[in-house]
Amino acid sequence: MRNIKRTTAVLLTAVMVLSMFAVAFVNAGAAESDTKIYFEVPSFWKNFKDIRLYLYNVDAAETMIMWNSKKGKMTDEGNGLWSFDLSAKGYNLDPKTNYACIVLTNTEMQTCDLLLGSECYGDIIYCTGDDEHIESPVDSNKYVYNARWKNADPDKYGPMLCITSIGNVVGKALPKGKTKTGLLADFIKGNGYGSLEYAVKITGKTEQKAIDDIGRALGLYAEDVRAAINKSGKRVSWDESRTVLPFNETKVTINPKKLGLGEGEKYKLNAFVSPYNTGYSINWGISSKRIADLDNKGNITAIAKGSAEVFASINTGAYDVCRVTVKDAPKSVTLNKASVTLGIGEAYTLSETTNSGSYANAGNLKWTSSNSGVVSVTKTEGTNRATLLAKKAGTANITIKTYNGKTAACKVTVKPAPASVNVKPESLKLGAGEKITISECTNSGSYANADNLYWTSSNTGIAEVYKVSGTNKAEIRAKKAGTANITIKTYNGKTATCKVTVKPAPSSVKLSASSITLNKGKTYTISESSNSGSYANAANLKWTSTNTSVATVTKGSANKAAIKAVNKGTAYIKITLYNGKTARCKVTVK
Numbered sequence: 236m237r238n239i240k241r242t243t244a245v246l247l248t249a250v251m252v253l254s255m256f257a258v259a260f261v262n263a264g265a266a267e268s269d270t271k272i273y274f275e276v277p278s279f280w281k282n283f284k285d286i287r288l289y290l291y292n293v294d295a296a297e298t299m300i301m302w303n304s305k306k307g308k309m310t311d312e313g314n315g316l317w318s319f320d321l322s323a324k325g326y327n328l329d330p331k332t333n334y335a336c337i338v339l340t341n342t343e344m345q346t347c348d349l350l351l352g353s354e355c356y357g358d359i360i361y362c363t364g365d366d367e368h369i370e371s372p373v374d375s376n377k378y379v380y381n382a383r384w385k386n387a388d389p390d391k392y393g394p395m396l397c398i399t400s401i402g403n404v405v406g407k408a409l410p411k412g413k414t415k416t417g418l419l420a421d422f423i424k425g426n427g428y429g430s431l432e433y434a435v436k437i438t439g440k441t442e443q444k445a446i447d448d449i450g451r452a453l454g455l456y457a458e459d460v461r462a463a464i465n466k467s468g469k470r471v472s473w474d475e476s477r478t479v480l481p482f483n484e485t486k487v488t489i490n491p492k493k494l495g496l497g498e499g500e501k502y503k504l505n506a507f508v509s510p511y512n513t514g515y516s517i518n519w520g521i522s523s524k525r526i527a528d529l530d531n532k533g534n535i536t537a538i539a540k541g542s543a544e545v546f547a548s549i550n551t552g553a554y555d556v557c558r559v560t561v562k563d564a565p566k567s568v569t570l571n572k573a574s575v576t577l578g579i580g581e582a583y584t585l586s587e588t589t590n591s592g593s594y595a596n597a598g599n600l601k602w603t604s605s606n607s608g609v610v611s612v613t614k615t616e617g618t619n620r621a622t623l624l625a626k627k628a629g630t631a632n633i634t635i636k637t638y639n640g641k642t643a644a645c646k647v648t649v650k651p652a653p654a655s656v657n658v659k660p661e662s663l664k665l666g667a668g669e670k671i672t673i674s675e676c677t678n679s680g681s682y683a684n685a686d687n688l689y690w691t692s693s694n695t696g697i698a699e700v701y702k703v704s705g706t707n708k709a710e711i712r713a714k715k716a717g718t719a720n721i722t723i724k725t726y727n728g729k730t731a732t733c734k735v736t737v738k739p740a741p742s743s744v745k746l747s748a749s750s751i752t753l754n755k756g757k758t759y760t761i762s763e764s765s766n767s768g769s770y771a772n773a774a775n776l777k778w779t780s781t782n783t784s785v786a787t788v789t790k791g792s793a794n795k796a797a798i799k800a801v802n803k804g805t806a807y808i809k810i811t812l813y814n815g816k817t818a819r820c821k822v823t824v825k
Contacts, residue, residue: 400433404453431469443472446471488509492556494558495559496527497537498540499536500564501638504545506519506555517547526540526543526559541561563594568636577610577648578653580726581652606632610647653677653682659675660733663735664738666769667716673708673709695714698719709721709723716738721734721735741814745765750822751821755824761795763810771812772813775812782804783801785801786798788808800824
């Protein structure tokens with residue numbers, strides 16, 4: 236979900252009644268106007284002699300309007316929706332800018348301070364990462380002003396579905412862990428944002444009328460409404476036999492909603508009617524027979540590049556749409572791995588890609604194994620991936636085939652499952668802030684694929700571990716003094732551990748000699764030491780010579796290096812630690 240900015244404070248005055256606020260909506264992206272702000276108000280706000288508006292450009296950190304719009308500047312749009320036209324003040328709204336807006340009555344009854352930008356316009360202001368949502372000024376049934384989220388599936392990512400404090404159903408995306416029946420039950424009971432009791436008081440509706448309206452808007456069955464009432468624990472005046480309209484309009488649902496095909500590709504679309512026992516037959520149609528052919532059972536055949544809409548309908552007028560995009564037929568297909576080695580019992584995921592600009596629908600991809608006794612392959616429905624399972628030692632070819640006969644293969648070699656695993660080295664000393672790479676190996680003749688290795692640290696505050704993708708290596712990052720165990724685990728549960736001791740980072744470094752004199756052709760072994768109690772791992776030491784034509788330096792074991800005198804002259808041999816500390820030795824060659 237897109238992250239939605241929101242001001243850190245919700246400005247509420249001491250005299251504010253929480254259920255009596257209007258929420259301002261900065262409508263910077265609506266088609267009708269780029270200058271209007273809309274807000275929903277209870278009917279009694281008409282009695283206030285003054286309503287004022289404050290607008291702040293958050294991105295520019297400046298106030299645009301400071302409480303100086305009066306009630307006379309507001310327009311009653313009807314049905315409780317009011318607006319204020321910023322063009323009267325010489326302003327319009329930039330869709331790329333974030334604005335905060337407050338609407339205030341002369342009685343100090345004010346809105347929440349909201350922040351919106353063109354990243355996300357919606358019927359519900361939703362804060363990613365928390366459960367707060369605030370009712371919108373724009374009801375979803377007011378389609379002229381209905382805001383939409385850009386570049387997102389509204390049924391999945393918002394605007395969030397809820398019932399406003401005055402009983403309007405707004406938004407589309409059902410909050411995680413919630414049901415429509417549960418939303419109605421919460422509203423009847425009173426959920427903190429509104430209640431049936433308050434909606435009846437404000438709108439003048441009866442409980443029967445209010446529940447009927449909400450039930451129809453949510454598309455609930457009568458039994459769902461009864462369940463919601465029972466769940467709420469409230470006694471309300473609602474009689475199923477007195478409902479004005481049925482709760483369930485017959486609906487048609489087509490699956491999938493979007494479909495990509497290559498030229499010449501075939502696919503079976505599915506559609507169903509709800510409620511399921513209505514007995515209606517599905518009628519199929521397509522907007523362009525030039526793009527694709529469609530029969531009366533939902534079987535579609537792609538003909539030419541382009542887009543078309545497929546309609547599934549019933550004779551009541553209810554329908555649903557699938558948008559079909561046809562691209563070139565693939566001329567080739569490739570797998571993400573040309574060869575893989577696995578251990579017995581190990582699983583691995585392969586994926587395919589067609590050549591650029593073409594398409595083969597994942598539903599029509601066919602995966603096969605040349606020897607399913609060695610390696611089986613199971614297609615992941617609706618994707619271009621498949622899971623391999625190594626069954627016994629040997630080799631097998633896994634083949635992917637597109638609808639038009641293009642193929643690619645991956646050679647899979649299966650070895651025995653590892654009986655053990657080792658880590659090299661088995662122990663380490665590092666200085667705080669130092670990094671080093673370690674590796675694992677399984678017992679001889681066996682195998683565990685590197686992609687399935689799992690690395691962990693017993694104390695991430697002391698040392699963190701990061702897997703090096705596609706390899707049997709991992710990078711350890713020392714954080715602070717202490718000890719931690721870095722553990723490697725194979726797919727079949729075999730483990731090995733490297734003990735990491737972290738000491739303070741060295742504040743200095745010394746060499747065993749500050750100056751030496753050598754005859755041409757002679758060598759000298761030099762060593763380094765960091766200040767007491769600190770540490771720099773020998774693997775990360777860097778040795779350099781300022782003049783390799785005079786003297787060269789070759790890193791040796793541990794903290795040592797070999798200096799070789801090459802020609803007459805002077806050079807400096809320098810040691811550099813991981814944290815930038817240095818020392819040098821002057822070398823004079825005779």
